[in-house]
Amino acid sequence: MAQTNANSKVVWQAETDAPEKAAAVKEALREVIDPELGLNIIELGLVRDLAFQEDGSTWMKMILTTPFCPYGPALLEQARNKVTQVTETPTKIEMGTELWDPSMMEEGAGADWGLF
Secondary structure (H helix, E strand, O other), X not given: OXXXXXXXXXXXXXXXXXXXXHHHHHXXXXXXXXXXOOEEOOOXXXXXXXXXXXXOOEEEEEOOOOOOOOOHHHHHHHHHHHHHHHHOOOEEEEEOOOOOXXXXXXOOOOHHHOOO
């Protein structure tokens, strides 16, 4: 289960279990861009958790900026493909139920919007 640090930012399970591998996944996921917002899914804070499973697979929890995001299916598939490429393991993505808000964005990512 993902945790939050002192700054209320999400820390993935994988960042504790396999920090180097998690960092490689995070970098790859920066290539998955939300076409409406022009920001990547890491900057937006859409990846809520990542874990490397005992069976050798990878599990990721992700949310969308809106429940009916028209690009949602494409973003999920791009993210799954990126994780699979980096980890060389099957990847399952679970849709989270929490609602996205700008406070979930990576520090500095909302500056262009005048949010922070």
